[in-house]
Amino acid sequence: MSVRPKIHKYKTLRNAVVRLRDDLRDAANGGVDFVLLYAYNGTGKTRLSMEFKDAGKRKKGISRDTLYFNAFTEDLFNWDNDLENDTERTLDINSASKFFAGFRELALEEKIFAYLERYATFNFKINYDTWKIAFSKVVVNPKFRPGSDEPETITQNNIKISRGEENIFIWCIYLAICELVLDGAEAYNWVKYLYIDDPISSLDDNNAIAVGSDLAKLLRRCAGKVKTVISSHHSLFFNVMCNELKKTAHTSYFIFGTHNNGYSLQATTDTPFFHHVAMLSELKKASDTGRLYANHFNVLRGILEKTSSFFGFEAFSSCIHGIEDEILFSRALNLLSHSDYSLFDPKELTEDNKQLFKNILQGFLSRYAFDLPEIHP
Structure with a gap:
């Protein structure tokens, strides 16, 4: 046991x-x-x-x-897109934050780039007088032709990087600061x-x-x-x-x-915990208590989508293939998982739809023997 x-x-x-x-x-x-x-x-x-x-x-x-990395960390940076000239685009640093206590003195560029080059192909330069970061990238020169005087690649300066690239850049700054913590830098001896x-x-x-x-x-x-x-x-x-x-x-x-x-x-x-199992446990509890809302169909549809991908099925409906009323269940999930509902003012399902939900969930769980955790014992 x-x-x-x-x-x-x-x-x-x-x-x-x-x-x-x-x-x-x-x-x-x-x-x-x-x-x-x-x-x-x-x-x-x-x-x-x-x-x-x-x-x-x-x-x-x-x-x-505590030295933290979260949504507030990302808010310490904001873009100046140079709306007037559209040329000098920079990422500005809120230098008042203690997060940047050792930036100017410790010159982090080398540590940051050691991480950044693993994930991205752009470069950067920090101006410590203005606390602005400019980005550049080496790209193929569209004017290059074999035998011509044009270089094969050119550098684009002051580029706007994507949101994903921005996040990974800020993450690399955090990792570089963590290196300073481990190296015993006085500016971060409070961590x-x-x-x-x-x-x-x-x-x-x-x-x-x-x-x-x-x-x-x-x-x-x-x-x-x-x-x-x-x-x-x-x-x-x-x-x-x-x-x-x-x-x-x-x-x-x-x-x-x-x-x-x-x-x-x-x-x-010691076993990594898969959140879809916890979500199934929540759905089972909601089904057992009868407290079912419109968004529960959306959650169940998401779990079936992940299960179908895991098994290589072409469609989520394959997860309930062979179950009695599978065609009805598939249509119901398609329809009810796309219905309008508010997360802030959830509407309880009708008794008919509650029973439909219970039947679909029970059919799915009878086919796949998940060991559901007792989040609410």
Whole structure:
């Protein structure tokens, strides 16, 4: 008989932070170096990271102890697109932030580029007088012809990079600062914790794996020096981190939160936790209690889409092929998963549609024997 992982329930995110900081206590007292958190969007990951940061500020005699990467970090940069001339496009730095405490003195370009060249093909230059970053890229010269005097490549200056490229650039800045923390730079000697929230929000799967592997390599150097929390809604990235850090002292949780019922942290043991299994558990609970809303059809459709991709099926309806009333179920999912509904004012399903949902879910679960976690025991 398998033993279910323990579930910790908290009324507020501040209470959950106490749990995380306790997990990261000294190794001599049973603490770990890393905490990995999985939660889908809207749970409160960014708010949790800020609560963790604020907890450090509340310690007596300490002004701060956490170097974080989250949505607020990305807001420290903003574009000046030179709307008047459309030529001098730069990414401006909010130099007032303590995040950039060691930038001017420590000249981070070399460290940043060591990471950036793994993920991107553009270059950059930081102007420390104006706190502006200009980007450039080497491209094929359209005027080049064999035997001509034109060079084969040219450099485009002051280019506008994509949102994904911007995110990866800011991420590389963070990694470079982490290097300074590990090197003992005085400007960052206050850092006792790293808190990293969704560093790959705009990356494809290939880069998500590369970022996860590179981050794990850096974090292994942090062991015994700096404690780290990593949270993500990206299941592939989360699984990569679990696998990369499985031989180190760490804990991992699935975070579940509701609007009025607090938050739950369920330990995921050594096995990477797949969020679609947790979502199925939520659907089963909603089905059993009869509290079903229009958005539940959309969630179920998403799970069937992922399952069909995993098995190589051409359509999600193949997941319920052979089940009685499969044609009705397929049409219902097509129709009801695209119906209008509000996340902020959810409408409860009619009794007929509730029964239809229950039949589809039961048919799917009877065909695929998922071991559903007891998020709400």
